[in-house]
Amino acid sequence: MAGGAEEGQTLEYTPTWVVAAVCTVIVGISLAVERLIHYTGKFLKKKNQKPLFESLQKVKEELMLLGFISLLLTVFQNRIIKICVNEDVMKHLLPCSLRPESSSNEGGGSSHAEPKTTSHFQRLLAEGAANGGYCAAKAALIWII
Numbered sequence: 001m002a003g004g005a006e007e008g009q010t011l012e013y014t015p016t017w018v019v020a021a022v023c024t025v026i027v028g029i030s031l032a033v034e035r036l037i038h039y040t041g042k043f044l045k046k047k048n049q050k051p052l053f054e055s056l057q058k059v060k061e062e063l064m065l066l067g068f069i070s071l072l073l074t075v076f077q078n079r080i081i082k083i084c085v086n087e088d089v090m091k092h093l094l095p096c097s098l099r100p101e102s103s104s105n106e107g108g109g110s111s112h113a114e115p116k117t118t119s120h121f122q123r124l125l126a127e128g129a130a131n132g133g134y135c136a137a138k139a140a141l142i143w144i145i
Helices: 016-046 050-075 087-092 134-144
Strands: none
């Protein structure tokens, strides 16, 4: 498979030129957007559109903050996925209450089955599913000791 991405292929085995090309495109787009915002700001100042210029500055600040938060999440993701919280506490922190599984199919005549909630915990960070047993293993270790 020349140039094709296999399922499960990691960045370690990706050709260097592909990584460099993707990084170059991302940096190019970032620079173009930054220049566009800069020239838009100059245009708004020239046309005496102070409220629009200030709102553009706020958008720029928010984008910088979002980028910084994204960087922090990427750097600390290995530590974040190892944070364990008791299941009882998590049940109280849910925005919506869970329906009991036994009542989902009671009442007979429904033409379609409601999707069952199999797990209300979801990790969106990389390798979250691979380390899903971390807290269970940690809890088992505590019970052994």
